[in-house]
Amino acid sequence: MPVDYLIGVDLGGTKIHTALATGNGDIVAETRIPTKTARGSAFVIGQIAATVRQLLKQVGVSPASIKVIALGSPGPLDISRGVIQFSPNLHWHDVPVKLLLEEQLSIKVIIDNDANAAALGEYMFGAGKGTKNMVYITVSTGVGGGLILGGQLYHGSSDGAGEIGHTIVLPDGPLCNCGARGCLEALSSGTAIAREARCLVNRGGGKNILNRAGGDPGEINSVVVAAAAAEGDPEAALIIDQASRYLGIGVANVINLLNPDMVVLGGGVMEIGEPVWRGIRQEVQSRAFQPSRERAQIVPAALGQRSGVIGAIALAMQ
Numbered sequence: 051m052p053v054d055y056l057i058g059v060d061l062g063g064t065k066i067h068t069a070l071a072t073g074n075g076d077i078v079a080e081t082r083i084p085t086k087t088a089r090g091s092a093f094v095i096g097q098i099a100a101t102v103r104q105l106l107k108q109v110g111v112s113p114a115s116i117k118v119i120a121l122g123s124p125g126p127l128d129i130s131r132g133v134i135q136f137s138p139n140l141h142w143h144d145v146p147v148k149l150l151l152e153e154q155l156s157i158k159v160i161i162d163n164d165a166n167a168a169a170l171g172e173y174m175f176g177a178g179k180g181t182k183n184m185v186y187i188t189v190s191t192g193v194g195g196g197l198i199l200g201g202q203l204y205h206g207s208s209d210g211a212g213e214i215g216h217t218i219v220l221p222d223g224p225l226c227n228c229g230a231r232g233c234l235e236a237l238s239s240g241t242a243i244a245r246e247a248r249c250l251v252n253r254g255g256g257k258n259i260l261n262r263a264g265g266d267p268g269e270i271n272s273v274v275v276a277a278a279a280a281e282g283d284p285e286a287a288l289i290i291d292q293a294s295r296y297l298g299i300g301v302a303n304v305i306n307l308l309n310p311d312m313v314v315l316g317g318g319v320m321e322i323g324e325p326v327w328r329g330i331r332q333e334v335q336s337r338a339f340q341p342s343r344e345r346a347q348i349v350p351a352a353l354g355q356r357s358g359v360i361g362a363i364a365l366a367m368q
């Protein structure tokens with residue numbers, strides 16, 4: 051009896067992570083290559099196709115045995131047409147990635163938002179196993195999210211659901227990449243933490259932070275701020291605390307809106323650890339309705355750096 055296989059692709063601005071898995075999601079082979087973003091979309095799509103062919107060869111599987119290739123990409127996307135409408139990291143506009151890959155590989159291709167894929171991955175294989183209503187939030191350079199409602203990935207009416215990073219938590223707050231003010235992403239992301247620290251340095255403060263960045267404000271990032279905070283620097287600790295409190299407000303909002311069983315938090319900023327979790331717990335405790343907050347477990351993501359590719363495999367399994 052022929053065995054069916056699946057391919058998952060996590061397409062990012064810096065790397066393309068591809069895995070070949072059996073129909074029940076067991077990964078058989080995987081590979082990670084740098085994205086040659088500067089060479090343009092046609093070249094990058096060629097990179098994906100070449101990677102898929104290489105994995106097929108490595109495992110000794112024919113293209114006919116692959117049921118589907120699922121690709122997770124930063125949005126916004128037109129999921130039904132398989133078009134990446136805009137990707138700031140890749141500098142792509144309206145790239146019909148589904149059509150182009152299907153032409154090259156003659157295998158069915160589906161696409162979805164990378165945070166949706168990671169949410170599905172956590173739900174099927176990670177921290178969210180066994181839940182029914184799960185919210186996934188990733189806090190790194192930006193803030194992304196994905197919703198599992200009634201055991202299904204929820205896309206909304208035009209594939210735009212789950213953008214928790216662009217919910218407004220501070221009217222007239224800092225300008226966000228999306229053009230609005232006071233988005234969660236503009237207050238809690240790694241980029242926001244670095245921006246606050248640079249503002250502090252510009253005002254003449256933040257000596258410890260600046261020292262840790264080798265004296266160059268351009269080198270300040272959330273890792274530098276977190277390290278200064280961990281050493282007891284009160285200015286750095288305040289910046290981390292503020293970011294985590296806004297995150298807690300965002301989590302309290304989704305708990306009140308959706309009454310989930312679980313909120314899964316992943317991404318680089320969550321690796322700062324206890325100072326961030328403390329701020330989130332305190333805000334949720336004081337702002338979310340008691341029955342809903344008592345029901346919602348708030349837990350760290352389990353899949354780490356592989357969440358994207360495992361999520362893409364989970365998408366392929368749907």
Ligand SMILES: [Zn+2]
Nearest residue numbers: 216226228233
């Ligand atoms: Zn925004």
